[in-house]
Amino acid sequence: xxxxxxxxxxxxxxxxxVSGLSKSYRGKGVGxxxxxxxxxxxxxEFEIFAGQTLALVGSSGSGxxxxxxxxxxxxxxxxxxxxxxGADIAQLHSHELRSLRPQLQMVFQxxxxxxxxxxxxxxxxxxxxxxxxRGDKSARRTRVKELMQxxxxxxxxxxxxxxxxxxxxxxxxxxxxxxxxKPKLLVLDEALSGLDLSTEAQIANLLLDLQxxxxxxxxxxxxxxxxxxxxxxxxxxxxxxxxxxHGSASQVIANAKHPETLALVAATRVAQTHLAAMGAAL
Amino acid sequence: MRRAIRAVVxxxxxxxxxxxxxxxxxxxxFDEMRLNPQISPETISxxxxxxxxxxxxxxxxxxxxxxxxxxxxxxxIAYNAPVxxxxxxxxxxxxxxxxxxxxxxxxxxxPLGVWSAAHHDRWLDRIVETGNSLLISIPEIVIALxxxxxxxxxxxxxxxxxxxxDHEELSTWGRLQDVLRHLLLPAAILVLSxxxxxxxxxxxxxxxxLEAPYVRAGRGLGIGQTRLLFRHVLPVAAxxxxxxxxxxxxxxxxxxxxxxxxxxxxxxxxxLVEATLARDLYLVIGGIIFSALFLIVGNLIxxxxxLTSDPRIRTGGLDAE
Amino acid sequence: MKFPAEPSCDKTVLVxxxxxxxxxxxxxxxxxxxxxxxxxxxxxxVGILGESGSGxxxxxxxxxRLLPADARYDSGSIVFLGLNLLALPEAxxxxxxxxxxxxxxxxxxxxxxxxxxxxxQIVEVIRAHIRSTRQDRRTRAEELLKxxxxxxxxxxxxxxxxxxxxxxxxxxxxxxxxxxRPALVIADEPTSKLDASLQAEILSLMREISQRYQxxxxxxSHDPTVLAGFVDRIAVMYAGRVVEEGRTEDIFRHPLHPYTxxxxxxCSRYLPESGTRTRxxxxxxxxxxLSDPGAGCPFARRCPERMxxxxxxxxxxxxxxxxxxxxxxxxxx
Numbered sequence: 001x002x003x004x005x006x007x008x009x010x011x012x013x014x015x016x017x018v019s020g021l022s023k024s025y026r027g028k029g030v031g032x033x034x035x036x037x038x039x040x041x042x043x044x045e046f047e048i049f050a051g052q053t054l055a056l057v058g059s060s061g062s063g064x065x066x067x068x069x070x071x072x073x074x075x076x077x078x079x080x081x082x083x084x085x086g087a088d089i090a091q092l093h094s095h096e097l098r099s100l101r102p103q104l105q106m107v108f109q110x111x112x113x114x115x116x117x118x119x120x121x122x123x124x125x126x127x128x129x130x131x132x133x134r135g136d137k138s139a140r141r142t143r144v145k146e147l148m149q150x151x152x153x154x155x156x157x158x159x160x161x162x163x164x165x166x167x168x169x170x171x172x173x174x175x176x177x178x179x180x181x182k183p184k185l186l187v188l189d190e191a192l193s194g195l196d197l198s199t200e201a202q203i204a205n206l207l208l209d210l211q212x213x214x215x216x217x218x219x220x221x222x223x224x225x226x227x228x229x230x231x232x233x234x235x236x237x238x239x240x241x242x243x244x245x246h247g248s249a250s251q252v253i254a255n256a257k258h259p260e261t262l263a264l265v266a267a268t269r270v271a272q273t274h275l276a277a278m279g280a281a282l
Numbered sequence: 283m284r285r286a287i288r289a290v291v292x293x294x295x296x297x298x299x300x301x302x303x304x305x306x307x308x309x310x311x312f313d314e315m316r317l318n319p320q321i322s323p324e325t326i327s328x329x330x331x332x333x334x335x336x337x338x339x340x341x342x343x344x345x346x347x348x349x350x351x352x353x354x355x356x357x358x359i360a361y362n363a364p365v366x367x368x369x370x371x372x373x374x375x376x377x378x379x380x381x382x383x384x385x386x387x388x389x390x391x392x393p394l395g396v397w398s399a400a401h402h403d404r405w406l407d408r409i410v411e412t413g414n415s416l417l418i419s420i421p422e423i424v425i426a427l428x429x430x431x432x433x434x435x436x437x438x439x440x441x442x443x444x445x446x447x448d449h450e451e452l453s454t455w456g457r458l459q460d461v462l463r464h465l466l467l468p469a470a471i472l473v474l475s476x477x478x479x480x481x482x483x484x485x486x487x488x489x490x491x492l493e494a495p496y497v498r499a500g501r502g503l504g505i506g507q508t509r510l511l512f513r514h515v516l517p518v519a520a521x522x523x524x525x526x527x528x529x530x531x532x533x534x535x536x537x538x539x540x541x542x543x544x545x546x547x548x549x550x551x552x553x554l555v556e557a558t559l560a561r562d563l564y565l566v567i568g569g570i571i572f573s574a575l576f577l578i579v580g581n582l583i584x585x586x587x588x589l590t591s592d593p594r595i596r597t598g599g600l601d602a603e
Numbered sequence: 604m605k606f607p608a609e610p611s612c613d614k615t616v617l618v619x620x621x622x623x624x625x626x627x628x629x630x631x632x633x634x635x636x637x638x639x640x641x642x643x644x645x646x647x648x649v650g651i652l653g654e655s656g657s658g659x660x661x662x663x664x665x666x667x668r669l670l671p672a673d674a675r676y677d678s679g680s681i682v683f684l685g686l687n688l689l690a691l692p693e694a695x696x697x698x699x700x701x702x703x704x705x706x707x708x709x710x711x712x713x714x715x716x717x718x719x720x721x722x723x724q725i726v727e728v729i730r731a732h733i734r735s736t737r738q739d740r741r742t743r744a745e746e747l748l749k750x751x752x753x754x755x756x757x758x759x760x761x762x763x764x765x766x767x768x769x770x771x772x773x774x775x776x777x778x779x780x781x782x783x784r785p786a787l788v789i790a791d792e793p794t795s796k797l798d799a800s801l802q803a804e805i806l807s808l809m810r811e812i813s814q815r816y817q818x819x820x821x822x823x824s825h826d827p828t829v830l831a832g833f834v835d836r837i838a839v840m841y842a843g844r845v846v847e848e849g850r851t852e853d854i855f856r857h858p859l860h861p862y863t864x865x866x867x868x869x870c871s872r873y874l875p876e877s878g879t880r881t882r883x884x885x886x887x888x889x890x891x892x893l894s895d896p897g898a899g900c901p902f903a904r905r906c907p908e909r910m911x912x913x914x915x916x917x918x919x920x921x922x923x924x925x926x927x928x929x930x931x932x933x934x935x936x
Contacts, residue, residue: 053880059798060769166889167655194795196654196825197869201885208880223798226873230881249879267799271873274831278855281864282871499714502667503779504701505731513727517718593718593763 015217017047021080040066042241053218055232063241068189102181109190111170122158128180147176168199185217225264237261289578296574300567358565365568376549380534383472395484417478426471426544442546468545487519528584532577615819616643621679631894635661637843646817650834656890658843702732705780707790711772715764721775722760728782747778770801789821842901849927859929
């Protein structure tokens with residue numbers, strides 16, 4: 001019996017597979033001061049399939065944002081493999097990455113800071129199309145309107161300045177922009193943090209709908225376990241740069257063992273206790 | 283420490299470039315002499331040999347480096363003397379002028395900048411801004427000529443030179459006064475040319491910080507406007523001004539060339555102009571190295587100042603993720 | 604260190620039908636507060652439940668008389684500790700701010716001065732209001748650091764904001780706010796920029812402080828669960844109005860206003876779920892434009908129980924249950 005898959009070969013179905021991912025930073029010292037080495041991420045491993053959501057949870061400093069930045073190659077990992085549909089992007093040069101970037105897009109927290117304030121909605125959304133040189137002006141225009149409709153924004157608003165949109169609407173713009181190149185995977189880095197609860201609910205439902213209609217895979221980064229419990233299929237808990245618990249969402253929450261996971265679960269329990277004590281009409 | 287080493291390397295680089303450039307420039311010191319039929323070609327070649335100008339480039343550079351180590355910085359052909367003392371006596375005059383001008387510029391510029399920022403968008407600020415724009419757009423030469431004309435007409439301030447003819451006969455106090463009176467005009471030109479930029483930088487830095495959330499929070503906690511300004515705003519707003527300060531120090535030797543030539547102030551500027559025109563090789567190179575030194579030291583000082591003023595640079599914190 | 608004695612009043616704050624308009628764009632003035640009424644008794648914990656654009660931050664700023672220059676007080680009054688805030692000169696107001704009423708702002712990373720040590724920043728507040736020696740102030744600052752939960756006050760005193768974590772910075776800002784033992788502390792979304800796990804800690808710290816010094820708190824949040832474990836009463840704000848106000852249990856158990864009902868339903872996000880990828884309960888539509896509110900109830904457009912009268916008449920406040928007031932046509936027939 002031969003094992004046809006060598007350890008380095010990724011299974012064909014996973015949209016994203018990460019293994020052995022590591023990254024450290026040098027602390028900034030001045031002149032003669034010592035420079036500390038900070039290990040941000042160490043030996044991280046997970047995989048995400050089409051139409052599924054993996055949530056990376058942990059508190060600030062756990063390394064989850066660094067993982068997101070490495071996966072989207074905003075930073076280059078020190079070691080490890082990142083297979084995007086079978087192609088290892090971990091150490092590729094930027095010009096080699098170019099053709100692969102459309103498959104993997106990112107949505108950040110606080111859309112306002114990720115957008116050029118002088119752009120109109122249309123300009124924001126079509127930017128990826130321009131960069132990858134897809135289609136002519138009218139084709140782009142059509143696509144922009146299509147995307148705006150998909151994310152729940154009136155297409156007539158295409159020429160409004162991006163700053164005239166509310167926080168939630170800007171987040172929808174960011175999602176539309178991320179969908180422009182028809183990616184297979186979206187990395188959502190605290191994309192729902194800092195929003196009002198009603199806006200968060202609307203955007204979360206939008207993400208669920210988009211995932212169903214486009215079979216999108218999501219890598220969701222968050223510190224909020226309650227949010228993650230409803231959105232994710234699998235959860236990986238990070239602490240000090242490592243994954244400390246990993247499994248299906250319901251299992252990880254129900255059978256929390258690691259102190260970090262327990263702390264996160266405790267936070268949601270507090271909310272539940274208060275609601276129960278109030279006898280909330282839910 | 284790293285910066286200091288880099289600085290020395292930079293100086294080396296500058297000196298090499300200097301040598302190369304002057305080599306490429308047409309003409310040599312003796313060209314005029316050659317045209318003079320009374321001087322024989324042998325005399326010229328003898329002189330050339332004496333000054334080592336007939337040796338290849340590398341050898342000349344080597345000998346020049348030796349001379350640097352010995353503290354001479356090469357030999358001036360025109361003055362028939364080592365370069366270093368020549369440079370130094372002129373440089374002293376330049377520094378007197380530029381340091382005085384710099385102190386005055388910052389003494390006027392910083393308070394005005396802070397004041398107009400505190401009253402920003404009100405009439406005071408608008409006046410200062412308009413005045414600034416005017417000053418910035420007028421080239422230094424025009425300011426120089428304008429003030430010169432004014433000085434000549436009004437006969438209040440001596441024009442030209444650093445000392446009066448009877449300088450030697452004056453008492454020490456009298457000599458001091460004499461120099462100061464001569465200093466007025468060139469310093470005034472320098473101050474007028476430079477103060478506008480200082481005001482702009484200080485004002486911009488302060489205005490930006492005035493809008494910052496922590497200043498509003500301070501107001502919310504009842505901290506008075508004056509205290510806010512001096513204890514909370516200025517330390518943060520100082521950074522761009524400090525960078526500018528460093529640059530000002532850097533240009534202490536080189537920035538006043540035009541003014542010195544225009545007013546006849548016996549500084550480094552006129553000396554170098556002469557030397558360049560006369561192709562007095564080592565004097566020119568020495569002068570450039572000197573200015574480069576100041577530039578580098580100025581930048582180092584600026585960096586050090588920034589270090590002490592902004593704790594974020596000092597403690598080099600990496601943001602928690 | 605002596606703290607000046609207070610005149611005793613039965614109400615710490617009384618905001619009565621306060622309306623505020625922002626005039627930043629002459630053509631489109633924005634009505635940020637519309638006849639808002641609220642009262643807070645000494646030592647009471649009151650919650651303001653509102654989303655972005657509800658007017659909650661404007662209310663907080665108005666209580667400090669720190670509205671931007673282009674804001675206009677259209678009508679109404681604010682009485683704080685028996686003083687008419689709208690009539691006081693700036694010098695008097697400055698004496699109140701930080702000393703009698705203090706704000707814990709939303710994002711401590713931004714509201715702390717980056718080039719001063721956190722200890723010095725606490726001292727600044729003391730210095731502004733209490734005559735004291737430098738040593739006194741330093742001691743008091745270290746006491747405060749201990750009070751807000753730091754084990755090593757001396758070490759923290761000399762730290763700079765960027766050397767501390769988000770939770771630690773929030774504690775520093777709380778220390779600043781309570782430095783002069785104010786009568787009222789306004790906490791504007793104190794936990795929204797922090798990890799969910801820190802929320803409980805910070806809230807319990809504030810509750811301790813309230814109990815120890817009889818300090819009234821006005822806690823502003825868009826998340827009902829944050830208020831659930833902390834405040835005695837909740838005022839719900841929408842489009843600059845207080846649309847409902849009552850005891851916390853009443854708000855959760857029997858919310859009267861459809862908007863309140865929708866907000867409470869949103870809390871189902873915290874409940875454990877059986878399956879994964881479950882949809883969230885949400886509120887349809889967008890908050891109204893404050894420059895063009897239209898007639899009647901501002902929530903009408905999004906209200907599942909909208910009636911014809913909702914967009915025709917002016918809203919009135921009624922009290923259908925004891926200590927539970929609401930501005931809704933359902934209760935105003």
